[in-house]
Amino acid sequence: MADDEVMAIARKLVAPQHHPVDSADVGVEIIRVTGEAPSTYDIERVLGAMKSVGDRPC
16 A cells, blocks of 8 residues: 555544544545555554644644
8 A cells, every 4th residue: 555545544534523443444444545455554554644644733
């Protein structure tokens, strides 16, 4: 999964209407964006990016 896809998913899921978010939510969004089953690594990348995105305005 490309870095820009990771950040786009993270930004979307950090939005207030999406809290709380778990790995299942991330997996569903990865499938929606990429059309492929998410790997554990990609889910962890998005969760990490969400922490980064959440620390600054989008």
